[in-house]
Amino acid sequence: MKEDKCNNILAKPSGITLGQHRSDVVSEVSDICQIFIGTCEKYKKLTGKDLAMRLSVSAKWHDNGKACPKWQEACRKDFQSYQLWKHNHPTCSFKEYSSEKRNEAGYNLRTVGIRHEFYSLKEAVVTNMPIPILAAIAAHHGKLGLAFEDKWTSCPSFKQFWNEFRKTSNDISEKESLALVCDKLLEFDTIRGLLQFADHRASAKEDKEPVPGLNCFNYRFPFENKRGIQKLVEDNWNNDILLVRAPTGAGKTDASLLWASRQIAVHKADRLVIAMPTRFTANALSVNVAATLSDTGLYHSSAWYSKYSKVQNGELDMKEALAQQKMANLLATPITVCTIDHLLMSLTFTQESHHLICSNLANSCVVIDEADFYDDFTLANIIFLLKVLHNWKVPVMIMSASLPESALQLYIKAGFNIESILEDKESDSYNKCFNIKKLIEYDDIQDINYLLKYCIERGNAIIYLNTVDKAIKVYKEIKALVLGSGKDIPIILYHSRFTEKDKQRKENMLLDNLGRKAWNNGTAKGIAILTQIGEISINISSELMISEICPIDRLMQRAGRLCRFDNSVGEMYALIPYKDNTLYPAPYGSYSQNEKSWIPCKALLSTIDILKAGIYSAQDLVNILNKVYSEEAVFSIKAQTNVQALEQMLINNWLMNPVEKWNDDDTHSNSWRSRDIGPQGLVFVIKPACTHFYNYSEYMEFVLSYSISLPVYLLDKGRKEHRIDSDCKITIGSNDPIFINVIRDGFYTFDIGVDLTNNEEDNFL
Template sequence: MEENQIDGSFLNETAMLLWGKSDPYEPLLHHMIDVGACAEAYLRKANRPLLKLLSENFHMSEVDTTAFIGYVTACHDIGKAHPSFQLKGDAFASLPENIKSRLKAIGGSFGFSANFRHEKYSKQILYEYWIRSNLMDANLALAAASVIGDHHQKSGSSLPMTSKVEKNYRYMQGVLLEEVKKAFAPSVFPERCDDLSLFGEGLNGILILSDWLASNEKFNVQVSDDTSEYAKNAFRVAKNTVEAVGFVKSRLPDVNGLAELYDWDARYLRPMQKLVDQEVSKAPKLTIIEDSPGAGKTEAAVFLAVKLCKSYGKDGFYFALPTAATSNQMWERLNNIFSKFSIPEFRLMHGMAWSVVQDDYKENNQKGSEDEIGPEWLRPMRKALLSQFAVGTVDQVMMSVMKVRFRPLRMLGLTDKVLVIDEVHAYDAYMSEIIERLLAWCRTLHIPVILLSATLPDEKKKEFLKAYTGLEIGVPISPGYPLLTMVDKAGNVIQKTCGPFKKTEYSLHILPLLNDLEKTADKALELTENGGNLCLMMNTVKDAQGVYRILKRKKQITDGSDLELLLYHARFTAGDRQRIEKLCLDRYSGKQRPKRSILVCTQVVEQSLDVDFDILMTQLCPIDLLIQRAGREWRHDYSVRPESITVPQIYVLTGDIKKSPVGLIYYPYILHKTEKWLEANKVLQVPEDVRPAIAYVYSQTGDDPEYFEKFLSEAQMKTSGESCEIDEPMADEYYLMENEALLSEDKDEYAGVATRLSRPTTRVVLCTDEMIEEYRNNQCLQFIINRMLDHSISLDCDVPYDKREQKGVLKGMYLAQEGNGIYRIDDVCAVRYDSEYGAEKIRGN
């Protein structure tokens, strides 16, 4: 096409008509203003803590900071003023004729280039523009432009134009940028920025969220040719949108002491609870609470979180736990605590939250947005971390520092919160490395953190302290236990001890039955012959299913009608797992426990679950986990126990670990050291033995080759963690995901990302032919969706993504059809399923 000389008047008019959304048509300028308005509304209405933080970082007022962030965010799509975008395919064809004729007159190549990314071009244009206009210094301009260049987190580049065409588009870009500046009217620009990582990370999340909010089909602004008038209309709609999405905050309870929060008599607070109550005025930035299971750490942490919100101007908190089961129970506990303060129900956030909380699964529509995932993030389940109060698995917050697409939204959700991580000892070297990186970013973003543990090794504690403070710890780690460790506002490490809540002495019995399920079942029946509730904890689902099957057979043979049996592990469908989890809690967490029962379980019962047994029988495990398992025994003083059971007893099943899968789950070195400690001690005294037992087991013994095997394995796990996490924050530079290989270039948002090192897993829906037909024909009916979800299960198999569901609620799941009682997953994996036993894997069928 011939490229004509075009006057400024024509270009001025055309600039205002360039399209930003094509279906339906929306001017580029209007969309840019919409997004900036959403950014301002979000800061004003939904995240005042981040606004305050950014203002302090710039040494500007909150009003000026809001206008600056709104302006920068609005500039994000200036790269769409490029012929490769304006003239592309179907979008161009759908434009009004007068706009098409203008674009043809300006010139450029028609068609579509998959390599052109408008946001990459935005980065180039804006950096040059801000420097040339003296609006920002080079470092700030680069950080802001780079965030904009990465806000879709897709690879690509800008494309060259002929000189005449480029001159025309550069002119129109200037027109649009001046109109944006007029709309947001930033009176001052930052002359200094103390921390570019703080600014960059905050802007990153705000931009992604604002772009999605403004792209929702319900975001309708009254059109006006006058930019200032349109901006006023957009600000009004943005404010209403932020409120409608549910980002507006509730008032935190204003309580003076821990007892007041729970309506307790302060005289009966437990020692650690009293200590936290006394020290809360220090407003620690990092707190580590170490106390034995059942000592009231959770209540102390929740109270501290509420008080820290007040001290640091935060709006709420996120409570992170190791498993979905523990998250579910904590969700109920927190809702019960805060319902009296008119706090809305906490959001539950983990991979199976939909099985507990009914969600609105209807698809949200959007007008021309490129990111399918955008509307999904605005659903109740997906926006949980952006809500004021949430509880879920630790994986959800770990992903805020992992190379996963749109991870800045997770970090954005933390900026107005206190973060609580429970059972922090329970995570391996891989997860701990990622948690340490999360702590470093919490330091930069001024996010207070509370860590809870019953059995935290000193070395791991040092690593957590170093990650949060950014410094080597200059004081010795206190050997005291229970222990409260705090990092105050000045960065000082303070350690305080208190007395134990109670002293428990567990009688230890070592049984050489690790690899003998038959005799294990016999012993469990013998121990409950005169009544009582026994927890039989196995290390694998296969062993748990095997011993349960034997127990059930022996019960039938001996007419054990008074014996109640229950099997609980992770390999049940969502519906069955929820049912069994509730049954387990109902049976063992209240005062009315069975007279005689055996719960066969795996590690799903190991931590945080508030259940109480009379006898614990467990396969060999590391000493810290054994102490955790012991916390499920003789937990409640009010429990009525058989006369024959006078003291807490732990039966540990030991044997040749080379013949058992236990050596693949835990380090042989730690297992052997644990066994040696158990052999040398007839009792386990809690809390007296906690520190010395863990110190003995985790210390190096000579040149033991098993120790070096553990050392090398942990080093490899740490390296694996480093490879999938973002860089450490730096005050003079902001990490950019575009500089790394993205882990989300395929269709799955989380593909290639693992928060836990294990075999690849796939969520599989176990279906009959009838279920699949109903689903294909009625994908919008809620009861059909719920039935499919209830029949889903996570299995350790790696189904290619293109064979999974590609859209809707079941996106990313694989539908496995039943045939002769077998569900085939792939060529080497199939399962048989039973609602009592769960899924049993069959190879080669």
């Protein structure tokens, strides 16, 4: 029998009844608990409570406040408005009604001045419900935060709840105990996050929106035999943490999947999270893992285009793509590849979604892949992340080709018990050699002109430059030399100042010309000019490499692209850049505003001092690595102060969201940064065809297709030199107009990217 919505309590102006919605959320909660078995077991061990029971109770009570007569009256008025519209549009949904009648749809609920979750609390409190459930009900629309204090305190009956939440928060925060806060976070956030997750999934299904399925991690080793490092990892899977050092090509990715499958099989985790140092490396690994496991999420600020570019050619519906992206953001996919920044940012609790991200992170096993060791600022952040993961009893594996022995003591300080770094010294990869023919000091490109001609003569080469502008200058020089030679050699420049669409095309060109298939077919030809973006993320190879000097752990990654697909001896020329007769170390150091010059980091100076011409194996490089990083890392005052700010944010914000909000694309708050870089801004390579975007999602599609992130000082430079205009006004939904940066014609091309070269060489990646 069809439900009579006029006589039932409504949950939404679309006509969904409260009984139906409650049933839908309870059903989602049940499905979640059946899939997230490890989460339920960890919760039981931590609290002694049944998570499924607590979630079910929160689901049954979370919207009971909608029965409040005043709220119901407003909802019914909105439902009646929808019904009148639907009479003339019988096949259309409430979503379509909302799109056409943006101001009318839901107007009465928006103006009635009632927060239904407050009334839900008032109903629930008489049952002596535990405070973690009350907090979940209070927060399920993101209003449990200091920015909404006036809404809570305006009514005495709701103020008592606010005071209780503040007292609970302060009682824990004031103890300044990271372990205690981590425990309380799990007890509260597992319910808080999963209730919201279930509620959002139920609502999306009710609105006929795409909802990705909840799937279990499922991996089968695809090869007949396991390699050395894979056997070592599997044999030691039960350790709380594994440190794994293995050269390029040793099979680290499948080793991590084998390790994760063991953790998940015994319910120590429900999913695998792989954290990469940059979004570019995350893109590449996601594609690699997805070849074995299709249900792999990718999340970072530009991931949408890299992972879901099928939307552009109509193979995938945009709504489905955005729904999958949201799952990856929340770490709710069986495998999520993301940046380290994304995990660090979730510890600030400056967004409501951070509570669910942290709950899912706490019930994951985590692989940190190829973290930089020379960068003490980022490393200090990672050590704090590891302390939190240790408190949450999260299995961790750190794997890299460049992991020094001194890392042992550093990671022990995070609380883990570690005896040694796992390493397969019998691997063939450790016998592989390459020849550093010469170390060359140079100040001007003309100083190395003969090497560029040699690259053209050889027909294939990879050239690494440490700054974008130097890479652009070398590209222009080589293009001119090739043109003069009359030879047909592809020259491919790749750095971070391309749109996501063009990055994808660049990567495809690199693979077509210098990838494994090209070498196997005997068709490999071309010169790739790369910045740090190409150290890990691109699976290409050459017989000849020219590389500006960098810390040994970065140089090891670059050398891994020499004769990558065979056992030949590759040839390298190492360049030591100078500027005005002084070593120019950017970006491997710090810039002194007082001196107006760069101060090289210790690892770079040690690498220059130790590295000599000669033939090297991977093991030789490991020996140099251990010399360069022979001492345990000592964090700078800046790095220590920054980490202390992150810890304080976690301790202060664990229950009550702060007033400060954080955009997804940012890497810093007012007091903390994930990386020691300056503020960034967007520049667009074209003006939008229409300057009004219906909603934020429509705007983000434009952003992901046509924008590039640049340091703010470079944007200022571009404006001063009349290469960037800032007078293009757009609107997003009903928000106030904003102005966007648009690069002028001629200063962005597919060959070069954004070209702001003018004696400026402090731009990286």
